[in-house]
Amino acid sequence: MFIVGLTGGIATGKSTVVEMFRDYGIPVIDADVIARKVVEPGKKAWYQIKEAFGDSVFHESGELNRQVLGDIIFENVEKRRKLNEITHPEIYKEMFWAAVRCFFQGHQFVIMDLPLLFETGHMLDYIYKIIVVTCEEDLQLQRLMERMNMSESRAKKRISAQMSLNTKCEQAHFVIENSGSLDDTREQVVRVVSILKSSRHQWKLRLIAGLFCSGIVSLVVWLGTRSYFHNKIASNSR
Template identity: 55%
Template sequence: MFLVGLTGGIATGKSTVSNMIQSLGVPVVDADLIARQIVEPGKKAWKKIREAFGDDVFLESGELDREKLGKLIFSDMEKRRMINKITHPEIYREIRWQVFQYLLQGEQFVVLDLPLLYESNKVTSYLYKTIVVSCEDEIQLDRLLARNQYSEKEAIARIEAQLPLETKCKKADIIIENSGSIDNTRNQVEGIIKLLRSSKQHIYNRVVYGGGLIVFIALLCWIVYYVV
């Protein structure tokens, strides 16, 4: 099995692309979904956020007020680092678990949907390919304003809080240009998945890493039998 990273900027259409990939039968590990799950009432990250930020960022129901917390951390770099320190270990632990399950199921490859793929830089060295969903700057801003109840100033701050799209595109192996029609985007996605399915990287990984594991176990058995 091999891993493919999917990322993009806020409101560039990454979630749309992710849904298209899943509709083609490819497993996707969604970091945004995991991030919502780990802060459900009673979870470890939920408790730590309450300790660090107090009751002000929670609704009466006990659920995290994501909008209020978002405004707080996007205006304060130190608080943003604090929330990342609380949530990222839990998010990546769940990502590893889901990837392991797909490995046991014999999947050829898995797509990791990671909004902060390059910002966190925690998994890039494990990826076979990276995909960036991009669009024109004006379209990105218009989409964000239409999607959320932000002022233009707030929307720009959200965009600028992430690594610039231009930088992400330079780092990417594959770029999906999502400024046009939905059909155009779907055609790009289908072509990319076809290309990934033609790859033999999963066979290489099984031979190299599987063979390495066998050698390690054999060496361990030899040490136990002849040395210990």
């Protein structure tokens, strides 16, 4: 199994593209979904955020107020870095185990939806191919303002806090332009799925994994046999 990274910019329509991949039976591990889980009340990251940012970023129910926290970290680079230091290890740990489950389920590849794939760089060494979802700048701004019910100035600040879409597209293996109709976007997804399914890369990885597992089993058998004969010799010498 190999890993395909999917990223883009805020409000470029990644969620729409993700659902299209799921329609074709491709497993998707969503970093945003996992990010919400790791900050649930009582989780390790929840306590660390409370200590670092105080009670003001939480609702009375104890749940994280993502909008308030989002405003804080987009205004302050150091606080954004601090939040990433708290949440990212927990997120990547959950994503790792999700990928392991997909591997043993026999999937050819898995898509990891990583909004900050390039910004953090943490997963780049493990990803075989990269997909970037992009759209026209004016459309991105409009979508964000409508989705988050925010002013144009705040929306622009959110967008500018991320790496530019052009830079991301330059580093991608596939670019899905999501400015047109849903049918147009789906056609692009179908082409990407077809190319990925034709890849033989997963067999190389499964061979390596198989050899590794065989080596572990052989080592266990050898140690067991060695221990058995050692005990038998010790017993006969008494």
